[in-house]
Amino acid sequence: MFWQMVKGAVLRQGRQLLFVALTVALGVSLATAMLNVMFDVGDKVNQELKAFGANITVTSKNASILKDIYGLDNASAPKEYLAESDIGKLKTIFWTNNIVAFSPHLAGNLKLDGGSEVAVSGTWFDHYMKLPTGEEFSTGEQYLKSWWQVEGAWPKETEPDSVLVGKTLAQKLNVKPGDSISYVKKDGTKAVFRIAGLVSGGGEEDDQIVAQLPAVQQALGLEGKIDSVNVSAMTTPENELARRAAANPKSLSLKEYEIWYCTSYVSSIAFQIEEVIANSVARPVRQIAESEGRILDKTQLLMLLITVLSLLSATMGVSNLVSANIMERSKELGLLKAIGATDRSVVILVLTEIFMAGLIGGVAGYVAGLGFAQIIGHAVFGSSIAINMLVIPILIVLLILMLLLGSLPAIRSLLGLHPAIVLHGR
């Protein structure tokens, strides 16, 4: 009998229940979108913050010992280098997916044909590599130095002699994109750099020639060797544990060590890089790493507050509409009471109908909300938002809250009325 009445209501009141389902769908889709965006905003902003450049530098452990002990200058001291062949191992560490980009560097001075000496830096611009794991990966300065302004074009890997010249240096040498610069290699032979573009970045690159790594290695007679690697990694904001570990990983208990090692703190990523690259020291660039954590925390908090407000408004809005909907049915409820239904059975009947409609609306809203989250993701960050399962239980609680808040007070006020008056139409 009960279900027959519910079925009857659904058929007769199809339009109105559809309306409830629609409102619920609207509210739930908003909540789904907001919650998904909120849970993912940390990752997304973290990615954006990669624009600030590398947050870890890897250098050779003994890079400057001879220079320091014997006071030898760069040119005469036998220096220790990292091996270029080790770089791929960066993508084999535990947090490999958090490593967004990296680029090797080899710096030195070259004699130009005119006799003057200039600083050169060899690096990758857009380097395609096959990883030891079999995956493919593209990385280089183009991915790291988002603030570099290049007038002309970036050098292409297919043209090994193409270079970028710093703006200040270009003025001194009086060259422009398309020109060539001839220089003397370490072994005395001559070679030519072709200028692809001029770079201005506000740092030391303004006074340098930035060339392809193989060309610089040949010019300096240092085949297969590099000075340093700049790594850009996504990290978790540092906490007390991370700071203690950074000071000395051995001071941690076994359990703490495991937590630290398996969390993407900048210090643990640096530690893991040191493990895979022979004779290396990986150091967090504090300027970038520390600030990232701070900005991330703030953004997440901001997003949380905005989400709470929009959830609140969605809940209130939907319950508003649901209760407006129920008020419309005063006559029907009056009739039910007049023919002897108890208050309780009326409440149960109406709630069942509303919840059925709400459930259908909720499911539709969830699907729409996922689409909505993707639109926000693409519009703002240019990438899709990860779907978080944690959202579903929150949504269920919200849905129940919306429906109860919307229906109970309205039903109660209707039940308080006298059937005769309601039926009479006043």
Place this chain on the structure above:
Amino acid sequence: MLMNLQRIKMYLTMVTNALLRRKLRMFIALLAVAIGATIISGMITVYKEVPEQMGREFRAYGANLLLLPAGGSTTIQEEKLQSVYQKLQGHEIVGSAPFLYERLKINESPILVGGTDFDMVKKVSPYWQINGAMPSGSGKELLLGYELAEKFQVKPGERIILALGDGSWESPFTVSGIVRTGGKEEQFAYMDLKQMQEIVSKPGVISMAQVSVVASAAELDAFTRQMAAEEPSIHPQTVKQIASSEQTVLGKLQALVLLVTVVVLLLTLVCVGTTMTEVVSERRREIGLKKALGADNRNIAAEFFGESCMLGLLGGILGTVCGYLFAQAVGTNVFGRSLQVSVPIAVMSVVLSIAVTAIATMLPVRTAVKVEPAIVMRGE
């Protein structure tokens, strides 16, 4: 005249009574309007404040403007900086750290030592990790870069000998702390600017200054051009890595808040619209009665208009207050400071609430007044 006054009084009585009689209904409608106004005033305040407040957070990345000597000179007179700061007025200067670099000898090896104002360094470069403490400025204290400390094997609290390059002066200094940044700073030593200027006998002179100022990349560029024209002895250089990256990230954040605001606002608009439609359709019988008593369509529309304006006003004020509270909550919790109250936003949110409510009411009213009194009264 008297007649007119009475009519206005009657009009107001009808409007207020209509609102008061249907308490629950009107409460619901009021709530819908108030939520809308909360979103408008709260979210728009936050949207407007995001670049400024987040921009301040981004100052954690350090200086975004360098002041370098220009015109052939290698130093800047300290007093000239004041005029630069004046030109920057309108932008909040988080900090400005002057540096005087000079090659001195520590334990007989030549080291680049920077004299600076440590209180300012704390503000400009909050990311410096100090093991120990920064020099206080009173005693003979030195802050060593991490690489130097490793090389000399010194710990905070130990003493080292600082000497002029030509050996004409030397004195023991206490290492107050060791700084780690992961950057070039680790190869330098730092001491108080005043002491440094005395030792190298260059009073009132600095090599450069790092400035951290709350301004966008475009504003900094404009400032750079202005400086080039007005103060040729100082060359300001924007730190592109910091300034332009900040711009990108801030832009995205603001777009996110804007998008969310629009979405939530749309939802609330739908809410207000449907609620008002219901309110009107419920009262078709009343409209019929009034028409039967001789009211014409204009009278009825005017009455609904008055009601909706009053509803919009009340809801708008209520919502604006709530929105203000929300903005304050965001300000204190996220940015650690209270946000400015913006009168235009408050006025706009109240006016918008009234307008939206009025429009949402008048649309259904237009069809409702067309009903035949007889049909409605009979109860169809």
